[in-house]
Amino acid sequence: MNMTQTLEPETKAETPEHLISRLAKDARAAQRVLAGMADGDKADALRAAAAALREDKDAILAANAKDIAAGKERDLPAAMLDRLKLDEERLEGIASAVENVAALPDPVGDVIDRSEMPNGLKMSRVRVPIGVIGIIYESRPNVTADAAALCVRAGNAALLRGGSEAVHSNRAIDAAMSRGLLSKGVPEGAIQLIPTQDRAAVGALLKAAGEVDMIVPRGGKSLVARVQEEARVPVLAHLDGINHTYVHAAATPDMAEAVAVNAKMRRTGVCGALETLLLDANYPKSGALLAKILDSGCALRGDSRARSLDSRIDAADDEDWDTEYLDAILAVKIVDGLDEALAHISAHSSGHTDAIITSDDDTAERFLNEVDSAIVMANASSQFADGGEFGLGAEIGIATGRLHARGPVALEGLTTYKWQVRGTGQTRP
Incomplete structure (x- = not known):
């Protein structure tokens, strides 16, 4: 996370496209380092982030109170205000969820299967991080911590774009998580909260093919529809729950x-x-x-x-x-x-x-x-219907499609795989 990226005025001199490109380049560089971090080091960093969330309890709840007050002025529906609201119990739940992710087995490096061909070539499929993931979400500030924790644990860098209704809460949670992660060696660009609420930044993120590897939308029907319509990056959709x-x-x-x-x-x-x-x-x-x-x-x-x-x-x-x-x-x-x-x-x-x-x-x-x-x-x-209740720790969302991942998407859903082939000099006739 980048603690210098918390104020929108810093971004006003650059276009949304340039902003997203710059953040994505930082994320790509950080992800290469993060992907090579030892399992225990990533877990330690997440435990430090959970401790920082608890230490910053008063600041986070004060920021959330600003969002709740603004939401009431905007006449947000009661259900949205409930999703937005934090109290000591919910904040403790957020910190505990981060610790739960730290305690999960690291999927990176797992061998999915292996075989040996008649010519002696040894084939294996190994789990690896996806890369740079853009996560667009609304209302629920816990997603900031959940997404950061899951991406770090699975070796991914993430660009987070929360909704305007939770802007103060998201920034306070981001600041706490940032301090904890940085203290244990997670690269600064690995988890970045996009520092503007300009909707054009979302459009730029959706079109950042080659710089961002996957988009995860988590919100209402209109958000998901926009993402699916505009994205030039693969989308892992979290649709409405009828x-x-x-x-x-x-x-x-x-x-x-x-x-x-x-x-x-x-x-x-x-x-x-x-x-x-x-x-x-x-x-x-x-x-x-x-x-x-x-x-x-x-x-x-x-x-x-x-x-x-x-x-x-x-x-x-x-x-x-x-x-x-x-x-x-x-x-x-x-x-x-x-x-x-x-x-x-x-x-x-x-x-x-x-x-x-x-x-x-x-x-x-x-x-x-x-x-x-x-x-x-x-x-x-x-x-x-919740990743925590499924024993997956926190979740990035519940995918309703049929490709890549389905249901609660947690660590395994944030990995892909590569083939490793070991030979002894074989040539193809």
Whole structure:
């Protein structure tokens, strides 16, 4: 991280293209050094960064208070303010996540597989860092620390561009992480927070082919759409979470109520939050389940059959089945069995996280096998859609595509591989 790059006026004399090119060149040089650092040295640097986050607690929380105040003045939605807000517990969680990444096995250098050809050539595939990664994100200041930690651990350099709503928080976290990493020998250019909120800098980053190796967008639908439309660099997309939970006819009522309420209401603003509840027409306790959700403070929008179960449910329209609310609002639909549930999910899921609640093992297995989402769950809350909960430490995002990485993207997803070929003088006939 570059502690001198914290004030926008420093960049006003250069174009966004020149700024990104300069930062990327620094990142490339630093990445070569970082890629050669010993496993223990990288881990020590991350532990020092976590300690610095704790030492700078007051400064980080004061910076976050500025962002919260500005967000309220801008009338940001409550869900966005929740994603933005830091307190002592959340900041401790950020520091602990950095330490968790330090404790993970280093994937760099792992031999994926090896073989020997008939001519005696010995082939092996070995994990290596991707290189320079551009990460564009909104709202959640913890991404600054998570991204820095994951990239350092996997030997990558990163250019971080957070949203304007979290600018003070991001800069304070960056300053703390910077001090810790630098104290243990991580090159200064390895992790750089782009020092401007000018949207043109994002455009320049997206077009920096040859200087940046991969872009990771983490934010709302409009951000991801812009990245995918404009990027000239490969993109690892983190799309919206239009997540479903299907309550099967054989669901245990106590489990169905506990899981559905948690999946929606634990934190409504996270990407793993439940957005559409599918209730089997033969599930006998649908009314009680819907009442439990309504009583928890959640508004429901349902089809005609769902509305007949509780007068407090508003009418859903076609748009509701394709909406990521990130709020205390839930779409509800009654379906006639597993096949209709699978068809609805196929038509409307964003491919993020979908779940079933059932005591029927065969039905659960069919759901797990047939739903084509990055994360598919049986009898568990979709709020577990998180790299930390998967034992991966922090995550860079949840990829919903089908290439390179899928689901929670952590250390392994931030590596690629190269072939190493060892011979004894073989020539090709």
